[in-house]
Amino acid sequence: MSPGSYAAAHLIPPHSLTRLARDWLEEDTPNFDPAGVCVGSQEVEAWLLCKTPNSVLAGSPFFSAVFTEVGCTVDWRYQEGARLGPEAVTLTAVVKGPARCLLLGERPALNCLARASGIATRCSRLLATANTLGWRGEVAGTRKTTPGFRLVEKYAMLVGGVSTHRQDLSGMVMLKDNHIWASGSITQAVRAARSVCGFSSKIEVECQSLDEAREAAEAGADIVMLDNFQPQELHDTAKAFKEEFPALLVEASGGVTPENLALYFSPQVDVISLGCITQGCPVVDFSLKVQKPAAPEGTKNSNHRK
Numbered sequence: 001m002s003p004g005s006y007a008a009a010h011l012i013p014p015h016s017l018t019r020l021a022r023d024w025l026e027e028d029t030p031n032f033d034p035a036g037v038c039v040g041s042q043e044v045e046a047w048l049l050c051k052t053p054n055s056v057l058a059g060s061p062f063f064s065a066v067f068t069e070v071g072c073t074v075d076w077r078y079q080e081g082a083r084l085g086p087e088a089v090t091l092t093a094v095v096k097g098p099a100r101c102l103l104l105g106e107r108p109a110l111n112c113l114a115r116a117s118g119i120a121t122r123c124s125r126l127l128a129t130a131n132t133l134g135w136r137g138e139v140a141g142t143r144k145t146t147p148g149f150r151l152v153e154k155y156a157m158l159v160g161g162v163s164t165h166r167q168d169l170s171g172m173v174m175l176k177d178n179h180i181w182a183s184g185s186i187t188q189a190v191r192a193a194r195s196v197c198g199f200s201s202k203i204e205v206e207c208q209s210l211d212e213a214r215e216a217a218e219a220g221a222d223i224v225m226l227d228n229f230q231p232q233e234l235h236d237t238a239k240a241f242k243e244e245f246p247a248l249l250v251e252a253s254g255g256v257t258p259e260n261l262a263l264y265f266s267p268q269v270d271v272i273s274l275g276c277i278t279q280g281c282p283v284v285d286f287s288l289k290v291q292k293p294a295a296p297e298g299t300k301n302s303n304h305r306k
């Protein structure tokens with residue numbers, strides 16, 4: 001079970017689940033459903049199968065919300081955050097309901113589950129790397145999320161055990177290079193931001209050098225991001241900065257991948273953020289298979305010619 005996976009599901013407001021499910025269904029079926037005529041409203045059962053071994057299950061609240069909207073039920077065989085596998089195929093849930101309704105919900109529900117589980121699986125592996133090497137900081141995502149899908153992707157990060165970073169532009173002030181160039185200096189940008197965000201929001205400043213990090217700290221920043229530093233340069237800069245400003249947080253970002261993550265671990269680095277948590281992340285392969293009804297007793301070979 002991934003850290004916090006139970007609590008993560010309780011973060012999602014019910015009205016948000018309903019709104020998202022309705023939006024996805026509307027996108028997929030904005031008008032008639034001609035294929036629904038072929039199957040009708042007979043009650044059927046479908047098995048949700050995971051075909052990517054050793055994956056982390058994430059997104060079940062969204063999957064269930066889609067099927068609730070079309071009058072179906074979902075019986076989960078695994079809890080959110082569970083590791084699926086190692087078998088090649090794992091029966092993960094059973095969906096029941098009218099055939100045409102179940103098939104209406106199939107693709108939107110699978111899309112969401114596959115994406116969320118893929119992100120949670122990657123996050124779980126990144127966290128395992130940090131834990132194995134004894135790094136005490138936080139692995140974090142970014143705002144590089146799919147438009148309209150951020151809630152799902154940030155939720156999947158939590159199920160996978162990493163930090164979501166800020167949810168949106170309102171959640172924390174991050175002054176990047178464009179803000180600084182447009183305002184004139186780091187000091188001016190930090191002071192202007194502090195005048196409107198007050199005590200309730202942290203300010204982070206993207207820095208390209210130790211001197212810029214010092215300026216950000218002296219201007220009142222809470223966090224400095226050492227952006228696009230090579231690993232050894234990062235370690236040296238973070239160490240020098242922490243000697244002067246031990247209470248401030250240091251984030252490393254830019255160029256970090258699952259393959260080189262370990263190179264960025266340092267006692268002086270508090271946060272490492274990776275855009276690849278959401279960008280280019282593989283999905284988990286799920287399929288939903290309607291089960292054929294059992295033949296009535298005594299009907300076997302009924303069509304056999306005597």
